[in-house]
Structures are given as C-alpha cells and as structure tokens.
Amino acid sequence: MLAALASAAVPGLQPTQVRRADAADGVGEDVDAAVVTDAAGRSWVVRVPADPAAGTHLEREAVLLRRLVALDAGTLPFVVPEPAGSAAVRGGGRALVHRSLPGHPLDVGDLRPGPGLSRSLGTALGRLHELPPTIADEAGLPSYTADEHRERRLVELDRAASTGQVPPGLLSRWEKATEDVGRWRFSPCLVHGDLAPERVLAEGGAVTAVVEWGEARVGDPADDLAWLAVGADADALDTVLEAYAVSRDEQPDRHLPVRAQLAGEVALARWLLHGVRTDDADVVDDAVQMLRDLDADVGGEAL
Template sequence: MVRSALALAALATTAVPGLDVVATRPPQTANSDYQTTGLLDAGGRHWVIRAPLHPAAGAALEGEVALLANLVKEVDEGRLPFDVPRPVGFAALPEGGRAMAFRALVGRPLVLDRLTPGPGLSAELGRAIAAFHELDPAVVADAGLPVYDADSYRRRCLAEVDEAARTGRVPSSLLNRWEHALEDVALWRFRPTPVHGDLAPEHVLVTDGRISALLSLSEVHVGDPAEDLAWLLAAAPEDSLDAIEEAYSLARTEGADATLMDRALLVSELALARWLLHGVRHDEQPVVEDATAMLRALAEDVADAPGIGAHEPLVVREYDAAWAPDDEADAPHDADEEAEESQAAEAQPAQTEAARSEAARTAASESEAPADGVRPTEAEAPADGVRPTEAEAPAEERQLPDTEVAAGGQHGGAEGGPDRAAVTEELHLGTDLPDFLREDDRHRDR
C-alpha cells in the first residue's frame, strides 16, 4: 500500500530508535514496487526510508539487504570506487515485510545530458560500471541472488520473446529481428558478471564529476554485462557513447567483449517487450497501449537497419600468389591427379648433361620457337618447371564466408522459460519502464 510521507517518517523513527525527524526531503518517489522518502533529522542529517509495496517486492528487498552486507565490505576494502546504501534499521509493516532506513548518500542523480565526449563524467560512468562487473560473482551468489550463465540467460530472453509474441502486439519484423539475434551463437560467448540490472539516472549519484554511489540494488544478479549498458545506448547523448565504452573496456581485466554493444542493443529493445508483459501480467491497459505504440515506432525505426550483430562480409581483393603455399597446404587434392603425377615422375629418366645440352640446342632452333618469339628467362621460369594452368591460377577476388549461425528451428517458449512465481527467478530491467525509454524515443540503430 502507498503511504504518505509522514507515515513513512513515522516508520523511520521506529526503524532507528532516537531518530528525531523534523522534515521530509527528496527523493520522494513511488513506483509499482517501492515507495521512497527522504528525511531530515534535528541534527541536520539526511535519511532515506524505503518500503516495499507488495510481497514480491518485500522478498526482493530482503535479498538486497543480504547483498548490501557483502557490498559494503567491497567498498570499505577499496574494490568498489563508489558507495552503496548501508542499512541502519528496519520497521515491520502491518501487511508483512519491512521497510529499510539508511543514511542518505552523497550526490545528486545523474543527468544524462551532461555526458560529453572524451574524458570526464562519461569515462567515470564507464569505469564505475566496469568496477561493479569486476566483482567476484560469489559476492552476489552468496546473498542468494540469481546466477545465470550465458546460455540460460539467452534462453530466458527467448522465452520472454515467445510470451510477448503470444500477446499479438509485437510486430513480426521485431520478433524476427530478436529471434535471429538470440539464435546467433556468436553473440552469446561472454563470461557472466555481477550485474546491477536496474541502472537508470535516478539510481546513479554524482558528486564533483565522479560517480559517488549506486542505489536500488534489488535487481542485482550474475548475468550478461550488456544489461547495464543498454539504458545508455538507448538514452545517453550519442557522442558520449565512445567515451563510456572505451573507459569501460579499459577497466575490464578480461579484455574486450566484441559483441557487448550488440547485446546491449538487443537488451534495450527487449525492454519494450518487458514493459508490454508487465502491463499484460498486471492487467494495466494503459501500460499495454503505451508499450504497443512504442513497439510499433521501434519497428519503423529499424525497418531498414541491419540485423543485430550483423556485419558486412570481408572481401579480400587482389589475392597474392605469394600467399598460396600456406593456403594450399590445407587445400584438398584430387587423389587420381596425384597418382598420375607420381607415375609420370617415376617414368621420366634422369637427364645427363649431354641430354640437357642437346635439348637446349633443339629449343634454340627456329622451328621450335614459340609464337610470340619470346622465351622466359631462367629467373622467370617456375622452380618446378611447370606453369599452372588457368584453372590452377588463384582467383583475383576471394570472399570470406559469413559468420556461422547456429542452425536451429523454432525455439521453445516453455523450455527454459522463467518461473514467474519465484521472485528471485524474475529477470528484467525493472518492472517500471525506465524514464529514459518513456521520455526519449531514441532507439537508435547501432
């Protein structure tokens, strides 16, 4: 149930004995899962109280509390360059669950329009996300939060696409686009990492040009790092993306992930399908209509765009014969031709010096001269004395094959599908459509 700010303030005094609240302060927000209110105490200190609005959110908050105990250690030991909420007290709710009170963290919510090219806040953001992804996955797993390998995450996405398709509200062009990307095995060779799972401007605090804190960690899991870059791909200024991606890549110890941004593009598009499913599951018709309109707009935007992860085939021009020995070593040979060449070589007697001289005199005669009157010099002749036929000559242009795509058929919607009854098994970018998707319709072609 949604409470007034004063009611939440009263809960805060229960959670933190001796807390003397004198006023409410920002943030004061509520979505379908949580209600949050800022408070000011008599000593001038700022607090935040966060209360779940339904049992599933309450269960997720308990998982976050367990995670925060691990993350605080990572911050204090210098492995995270930003702070996280530090719970101080809890207040039981009459309907079940409990609210969490903590000291407000330093910083203001990120303003995406302030992200610029080059070093600065954009690079700081890329490094901060990379630092979270560099955490040991055990930090998340030990808190009892979900862990997905690359294939299980891919299959969950396929199940969501199937469920969205059954609504009849997703354009077929988008379904085909997503299915091709999800069936392209080359895109899904990544190492799972800790993932925030719900990054948005209001969940990233900034102070003095650096990232000072991350908030709302109830969606953390081990999975695809591309999830935490999708929101930036969809809404950040386009000229800031290179700086974010470069700083992120340099801060990752495992090296570059060649398909990271391709998967991030896919995740940003699937966020609209998840928004649609949220409306369908909760019978919220305005949400369904909003998501349907956005999906149609996206289908128009990407109608002429290449597929996700699609790359032009590489064409190698002017193939040099000097490369031939390495390539020909692996080339298939005709067994009959090899046998004939071997027999001919054995039947040919060795030439004596006199025979070679006689052959030279015979070749010099005019009756034996070639039609053009010009004979190749010894330097120009092939080492083996045999010139290739036209059929054996290397092609002037070779085209490399396209990246192999996994063969597949129809993906099963039921197999590997999510168990939506279990809170820790629900993987999404947030139950509410992020503000950057609602306010900014820039699902750009990457």
C-alpha cells in the first residue's frame, strides 16, 4: 500500500522493492513508513500519518521543508528532506514522499572533543538557529516568547506532579530552575523541536542531514540541545557548545546549558505523561524507573 502511494505521489516512480522503515531511516513513531526502491535504483521514503494529529504535523512539515530547501546554497551545512510529492490517504491525511538522505543516525557515543563530528554538530545547530523566525510564520508553525515557553514548562511540571509518580526531589529541582526568571531571558529562534540521535544523520565525521521536522517551532534554542546535555560526554558537549557559539551571530545566553539540561531531564516526565495519556502501562513503568534512576544520580542537587 505504501509503495502504491509513493507511485501515486511521484510521477514516473516505478517501485521494484519495498521494506518497512524504522528508526535507522530517520522515521518517527507517529507515522507508518516504508523505503521504496524504484526501477532506476533510486531510494525513496514514504510516510503516512498514524492519526489526525500526526497528519497535521506532516502537512506543516511539508510546507516548512519546501522553504528550507529553497534557502540559498550553504545557508545550512546539511540537507533536509525535499518533498517530491504527496498523495491522499483513504480515511484522511496525505502521504509525503522524499528521497532517502545520506548518512546514518548519529551515535552520541561517537561524539568526541575537538574537530570532527562534535564540531560539525555544533555548527549545524548554530546555523539552524540563525535562520529567520519568519520561516516558521510562513509555514504556520507555533511561536512562543521566552515567558510563554517558561509558562508552558511550569504547566508541564504541574501535570507530571499530578501523576504522583515523579520523585519529590526531582520536582523540586525542576521547579526551582523553572521559577528562576533570570534563567529564561533568551531570544526565541526557529528550532527543530524534537532532536534525538535518530533524527540527525551523519557520515564521515560530519552531520549530513536532519529529518522529522514535525515539531518545529519558534522557541527556546536549548530544546535542540537537550538530548546532548543528558547524553553526551561532557568534554564533547563543550566542543559542541563552542562551535555552536561561533556559528551564532548573537552570542548564546549564559543559561543555555542549564535550560538544555532541564529540558533533557523533563523529557522523562513527558514520556511518563505520554504513557498515562495512552494508558500504556509499559511506558509508564519505563518512565517511572528512569525517573527514579535520575533522582538517584542527581541526589537532590539544584540545576
């Protein structure tokens, strides 16, 4: 079915092989996806939204991607999926098709201090955050001021607290960091909004592509560094941040690393809330265990 949709979306595409796509192909969990090889030997990714919300994100993403592709050559030091076509899906929504992109999902363990992948990643993020926020406006993406972003974080913490599953020490740590207004004075910029290793493709010691833009918005640049703040080696993270600062016209605010660490930790609470919302006991149990492990690691220390 997905191969047929790819053929309908891209004139002249004649599928010869198809396989189910997975995280290694830079595909998220909110879509049904396949990798299709055509008669000319070209590889394509076709994505179909799993639900109406995912459909909305996919349509917004398509508009944003077309604007990113239209940027002057060299503006971004990586490529993004270029929509080649779309096709209506029975039951609503549209399938989106793009060529497969170069590289493999980044392994955070491969990040090392100094020249190479860490520096390339910092430069990539810095150049992304230098894009004009008007791109997001043109694509109909959400936009939040610094104050609005902080308020959204507080609401998120309240929801997590209401589950009764977040260790009190962690809640206190997060609330103090969020209530400290001085740490939330930043200039909002266009952010990917959902960066993780499987969404950043790399090859030959450099970032080659960034995929899955459905959560893009104007907001806190720290959100795009959260996965690194909690997962990368400290020295490698320093290299990323140094390259990032060099790539920005406006120097990053000094509280950026703290907000990135906070965002990375709060992602566990978001996972818990997802499990509660979907009534998935396995997800809830997984999130609760990770929260307990984090609580033991930080030992009640303040951010």
